Amino acid sequence: MALRCKVILQSMKRGAVTSPSVCCSTTTHPRNSQWATFTNSAHPTVTTSKGTSNPSSNIVPRTSGAGYSCYVPARHISQSSTRMAPGTTTKPKLVAVEESRRFMIDCFTAANTPKENAVAMADLLIAADQRGHFSHGMNRLEMYINDLLKNSTDGYAVPKILKETPATAWVDGLNGLGAVVGNFCMDLAIQKAKQVGVGWVCAKGSNHYGIAGWYSLQAMKEGLIGISMTNTSPLMAPTRSKEAALGTNPIAVGAPAETEGFLLDMATTAVAVGKIEIQRRKGEPLPHGWAQDPEGNETTDPELAFKTGCLCPLGGSEITSGYKGYGLGAVVDILSGVLAGANYSTKVRKWTHAGADTHADLGQVFIAVNPDCFAPGFEGRLEDLHARLHGLAPTDPKKPVLIPGEKERLNIEAVKKAGGIQYLENQLNTCASLAERLKIQPMRFL
């Protein structure tokens, strides 16, 4: 018998603290799950030198239906697919990056979190917003805060090394905040890579750790290759299955080059659920290979796909090699959840907007590799590879071949030029509510 995800799309109610203005999707064991998504109107926009832009600008929101992933580089979304939905309220306000960061730090410190850990989380979230991964930035703040207030995450936790070799460490995150656990582990991996060439650190007892690429970036800053993966709540149906049993399970691989580095940060599902929601709002059919219907067959009906709540793995259906995406999602779970002794597959809890009642116990892996241990001149060769890729004749002359990580750098530049990040009204409402609830200084606008 097929038991699938029940979808709950939470309506957006301005000013209602407990009715989320952003509701992030989660699922858990398909036998008892919810699948809610935040809506497009929650996305920030960015003011560019040409004026205010909305998500149809070059700063494109990445929508997420999962605890993770949703790496949807703007370059891969046509403008039409990111048009604002009819009736969406958009009165964006520009917020200086430092003010956004201050606000997030204040929120965390008011929610059972010491300053140092609050800073770690704020830096993670602001980086996501700056890079254009809006779904993983301020958009998630309320969820983290609710987890802290419900004590399902321990803001004070200090990760502990349980077992160690010169090249490895097994860490217990002790239910700490994702960035706290993640930074601890990647720092350790970096130290080990500097000493013996490779650091391979696995964490159990962790929580949602934001964009996977954040941890790769830490290694890249040190001239190292950085890899990170995490398991997440089930949302992907393995090939041939009617049911979700793996998360969007992202993989991030970053490597430093002479000028700009390479950074792949991708979910192992075909797309994020947010992209299905966009098609649904537009009333347009889904491309093949995005999602399944209740019987486990591929569907192009966005309404049905949204209600069913089972994403296809990368590659789509079996005939287009979806079993490879399934295999990759399983690899992520094995190297993170299974190896770390954390939850995995259908054992991973749901994560709702309102917070969770149980610990997540996510598994994560952080790998740093020192290129100096191999052929000298790594960064120059990577630069040359990038040049070869950039030099390829494009199918559409207006759309040159890009390097993974390139679009994110353009987003960062746009934020700099704009002088800040422009958040949409719903996000601002959520922030105002948080400020009132946590008795902190509301966010100031430029």
Added chain:
Amino acid sequence: MALRCKVILQSMKRGAVTSPSVCCSTTTHPRNSQWATFTNSAHPTVTTSKGTSNPSSNIVPRTSGAGYSCYVPARHISQSSTRMAPGTTTKPKLVAVEESRRFMIDCFTAANTPKENAVAMADLLIAADQRGHFSHGMNRLEMYINDLLKNSTDGYAVPKILKETPATAWVDGLNGLGAVVGNFCMDLAIQKAKQVGVGWVCAKGSNHYGIAGWYSLQAMKEGLIGISMTNTSPLMAPTRSKEAALGTNPIAVGAPAETEGFLLDMATTAVAVGKIEIQRRKGEPLPHGWAQDPEGNETTDPELAFKTGCLCPLGGSEITSGYKGYGLGAVVDILSGVLAGANYSTKVRKWTHAGADTHADLGQVFIAVNPDCFAPGFEGRLEDLHARLHGLAPTDPKKPVLIPGEKERLNIEAVKKAGGIQYLENQLNTCASLAERLKIQPMRFL
């Protein structure tokens, strides 16, 4: 200006030594490339307890258009897609595994290769045939032999460690045979993993190393997680490009479980070129997302796709997240070719049936990880993950959810039951020609 691959389909001529009965595809820099493929009729068949089967049986040939990959588990191919093409000659003969191995060892030793290295290559190729990866087994023998006879590969080469730490090694394969370099490197990675938890070994100066999964299997036998990747001749068009610039660049990840292990062995292209050839022979359109036309657009025309010679990355076109497959293919090239200081991207030579005039200088990476360095009980948890996946409600009750590596085990069992491997006539002709040319004992049949 777009400069694309020129496709040369070499015709099959029985008994013609220099006209290949199997012609493996290769491409090199798209500005001057050839793309030839072996044909379906070159595939061996297996006799099961129910009698002789052809590739439409449960033993399904993996067709390859690249130096690599083409991991197309039989479970993912409908029977109709593997039907023999009209006019294909099939008079298969059963060959005992040991005799097939003996024959391959004799071929290598007669072609400037010492016994030990000949055994390494034979074991690799026979494992591919046993596992159902027929494109990477006996099917490739003549190409290796031609390379050896032309001295473009050095059968006597002994790989050399150029740089080493407790967890890493940089190896020069010195243009040795792929299995010789690969086994040397994975052995080293295993030793290091046993000592410090992780072994990360990169090789330059290598050659075609067969199925990537072979090296993961070596680690799994030691209770370790095994990962291997190699770059290959360009065949995949990066997202937005008209031209091929990355190979099929496979990734293999294996992990031991309490009973049967997990082994993902996949190309980062959507499909192998052999699958396009099958559609072409059947006169049926391609599914979306397999291949591009000369202008870089997705095509469903198998003839056009075959002539164009640019595979889509895993994920297909941009709208179905092909940029993720592109990113993964680039990651493989970075971790193998770029890191090792070998050739990469469009620097990788073509590899033709007739042998190559230049050294391949492929880059490869071999990683072993000791699960004992992390949470105790890894194999039990992986067993449980497998059980969860097996227990999922299938879309089609006749097609249960499978674990990566499961179909290959079924192939091995079928070979055991049959008492040998059944090779098709064209393969047997090639072997007879090789025996005559190399003055060795011809292959005996059961």
